[in-house]
Amino acid sequence: MSTATLRPDLALICDWIKPGSRILDLGCGDGELLAHLARTHQVTGYGLEIDPEKVASCVEQGINVIQADLDEGLKGFESQSFDYVVMTQALQALQRPDLAIEEILRVGRFGIVTFPNFGHWRVRMGLAQGHMPVTPTLNERWYDTPNIHLCSVDDFERLCEDIGWRILDRRMLNRSHREGWRIRLRPNLFGEVAMYLLQDKEPATDR
Amino acid sequence: MSGPYPADSVGLVQPFKVLIRHPLALDCGRTLPQHELMVETYGQLNAAHSNAILICHALSGDHHVAGFHEGDKKPGWWDNCVGPGKPIDTNRFFVVALNNLGGCRGSTGPNTINPETGKPWGPDFPLVTARDWVRSQALLADELGIPSWAAIIGGSLGGMQVMQWTIEFPERVRHACVIAAAPKISAQNIAFNEIARQAILSDPEFHGGHFYEQGVVPARGLKLARMLGHITYLSDEAMRAKFGRELKTAVPSYNFDVEFEVESYLRYQGQSFVDRFDANTYLIMTKALDYFDPAREYGNDLAAAFRRVSARFLVVAFSSDWRFSPQRSREIVKALVDAGRDVSYALIDSQLGHDDFLMPIPQYHRVLRGYLARVAQEVA
Incomplete structure (x- = not known):
């Protein structure tokens, strides 16, 4: 697999990751990101995945995968034991996204989180018409969607600010995972996928 | 075959x-x-x-x-x-x-x-x-x-x-x-092993482990040990599915013969183990498990x-x-x-x-x- 065929949002994540890092990929799927990063960035690490099919697929590809339920947290992982903890497109499906990010920033020196932006204009259109939106990015219906905690970019940044998590970088993409001028202008309205590079709040300074 | x-x-x-x-x-x-x-x-x-x-x-x-x-x-x-x-x-x-x-x-x-x-x-x-x-x-x-x-x-x-x-x-x-x-x-696992060992050690035909010279085997002890083991190798759910509470006879016979299917299974497993396994080896194997750390x-x-x-x-x-x-x-x-x-x-x-x-x-x-x-x- 070359960079050309890597999912564009995953390719952007690669830009944030320093070579030789130790990575934990939460909800790693078939292990696409880890396999790519191992080849191009010499990273080591593990993927966490709940789906048995995908676990088997990772094993078949020689990717370190640990079968686990993200809703059970990262109890089995030591604090600050990874350089990056990555979670792509899974935040909105968790019981407590806030606690999940707390765990991500406890275990990783940096956290990378991506999610679908619920502030996108298509979503707003759906709601304005009195319906739960079904969009190309959020294509499940309200009763069968795994997404139980959707948020807009503004909501997410408000949470980061309230808790003190530091946003080191942000990328907004449309559904073909590209950045355009409209997105740069009004990210909460035109961005469909939000990507954040996060760091925990400043540790309490010594007196 | x-x-x-x-x-x-x-x-x-x-x-x-x-x-x-x-x-x-x-x-x-x-x-x-x-x-x-x-x-x-x-x-x-x-x-x-x-x-x-x-x-x-x-x-x-x-x-x-x-x-x-x-x-x-x-x-x-x-x-x-x-x-x-x-x-x-x-x-x-x-x-x-x-x-x-x-x-x-x-x-x-x-x-x-x-x-x-x-x-x-x-x-x-x-x-x-x-x-x-x-x-x-x-x-x-x-x-x-x-x-x-x-x-x-x-x-x-x-x-x-x-x-x-x-x-x-x-x-x-x-x-x-x-x-x-x-x-x-775990301590629970060691406990199971200990009961298995006691079953063997307390069998009068164990003879302190020198039963070979006596021409006997501590069959009762080894059988009990294995019956206990089998309970722990199966889940509660599996036992229910496999045996339920089925009686082997139409009505209870109010004695200690085999009445329930699960009793029959355990006795069979215990007996067939006696025919193929050695009591001293069972003691050694369970100890090796306990010591492992x-x-x-x-x-x-x-x-x-x-x-x-x-x-x-x-x-x-x-x-x-x-x-x-x-x-x-x-x-x-x-x-x-x-x-x-x-x-x-x-x-x-x-x-x-x-x-x-x-x-x-x-x-x-x-x-x-x-x-x-x-x-x-x-x-x-």
Whole structure:
């Protein structure tokens, strides 16, 4: 697999990751990101995945995968034991996204989180018409969607600010995972996928 | 069965004895000047001697893992997993299985003759540990010309030997498959073992372990020990599904004969165990389980023990296993992650309990097959 065929949002994540890092990929799927990063960035690490099919697929590809339920947290992982903890497109499906990010920033020196932006204009259109939106990015219906905690970019940044998590970088993409001028202008309205590079709040300074 | 054998069977197999002339210093402080191991192998060792897989057996297992012995109807204990085209593929790997030291299926153990006395060892046979087994298996590897194993695989007590191997001989294990195991057994597990031992030790026909000379076997004790074991190898759910509360007769007969199906099952399992197993070996095996704790000499830090390891790991657990629960496997995984070792962990959705590690569950076999296919590529 070359960079050309890597999912564009995953390719952007690669830009944030320093070579030789130790990575934990939460909800790693078939292990696409880890396999790519191992080849191009010499990273080591593990993927966490709940789906048995995908676990088997990772094993078949020689990717370190640990079968686990993200809703059970990262109890089995030591604090600050990874350089990056990555979670792509899974935040909105968790019981407590806030606690999940707390765990991500406890275990990783940096956290990378991506999610679908619920502030996108298509979503707003759906709601304005009195319906739960079904969009190309959020294509499940309200009763069968795994997404139980959707948020807009503004909501997410408000949470980061309230808790003190530091946003080191942000990328907004449309559904073909590209950045355009409209997105740069009004990210909460035109961005469909939000990507954040996060760091925990400043540790309490010594007196 | 006398052929033709199924196409995916290793077919007719012949065990053989290997004499280890090298002295073996045991954890208990005693030394065996030499010992014999009963061995079976399947498949062909390649020219580079790089495609060998060792299978470590559990509490009551032995060297007969796959294929058929002359005249037998039933194949070896893990035949569903070992053979041509099976997850442990004998077309690609040279598979070695043995009866551990202290066993009762042909290797030097309590029911063999102690050369110093000319009598069966009986209770004088040393209490061996998982580490003693691993050291004995390393001597066997020397005899067979195997400098390092492509993989070592084991379930339950077998999985514990796999871990011990990676710590004891890091340079001789490239891949470790640890199935339905634990980093050490719990107090509850030791308690089960203790009851099993007491059942044997208190049988009047045990004669302090010297029952061979008396021409008897402590059948009642061994049977009880095995009945207890079987309860712990099955889940509550599996027992309900398998036996329910079915009575063997239409109405209760108000006595202590076999009335419920589950009683009949346990008695049958207990009895057939007496016919094939040795009471002294059972005591040794349960003690080896109790003693196993590789972290002990690393300040009770399993991650510290794994830091010296170079093998890559596959850890597998079964959802219905309460004797060696998935949580215990996660402890192994955590220690490996903390030590920065390569590890994958699969939790297999299962019904039966601990016994599931011997079952051909599709997801289980898919994961094992997928893992070993990569190992085969590596050594080809």
